[in-house]
Amino acid sequence: MADDDSELAENWALVRMPLGEAWSGRARYAAAMFLYKRGLMNAETLEVYRLCSRLDHQDPLAIIRDRGCGKYWLEKMGV
Structure with missing residues (x-):
């Protein structure tokens, strides 16, 4: 279970990578x-x-917000 939790935490960190870092779009x-x-x-x-x-x-x-396709997701991301 701990491995699953750490994998989930790692992916949450990756999806929140700062914009502009090399390969960050692919990682997200x-x-x-x-x-x-x-x-x-x-x-x-x-x-x-x-x-x-x-x-x-x-x-x-920003695109998700403009399209209105992920209100739940935006809430999870804190925006």
Whole structure:
């Protein structure tokens, strides 16, 4: 169970990586996929992370907010 908790914590940290860091878009998308598979994110929100995966400076949360596709997710992210 501890391994599962640490993996979950690691992915929460990755999905919150600061914008602009090299490969951060891809890391956020990988973490988003993990969280999606755990039922913590809907498909529309995951799609935004996919679209932003090659754009390290793009804020997926801004797009999610604009599209209105992840209100629950925005609440979880504290925005």
